[in-house]
């Protein structure tokens with residue numbers, strides 16, 4: 001809310017709408033039962049007695065833990081169907097873990113646009129040239 005107050009809003013009522021939204025926001029589902037979207041990076045051990053879940057934090061970690069399917073995934077974005085073909089080793093029991101089928105709420109997609117479009121993961125120098133943005137355009141329905 002403090003950052004919102006530092007922004008020049010055009011039209012100015014945008015600031016009040018944003019502050020109202022932030023003040024009154026509630027919990028919302030982070031996942032969706034859909035095909036398209038950000039594949040949530042959560043793998044669950046297929047051994048029902050174990051059922052350990054593992055959250056993958058980077059492409060490097062993903063590659064390191066992959067036990068099958070990496071060759072078909074490598075070179076693709078981390079989306080379905082490619083990501084679902086990669087199984088990882090369960091760190092608890094050594095069994096196979098498979099990604100949960102859920103994808104992220106579309107708001108997560110919107111939230112990473114500033115990072116994904118200006119090469120946060122692949123070119124930090126380029127990213128630093130453009131971030132933070134001087135202008136963000138949005139519209140109301």
Ligand SMILES: [Zn+2]
Pocket residue numbers: 045046047050051052090091092093094095
């Ligand atoms: Zn396990």
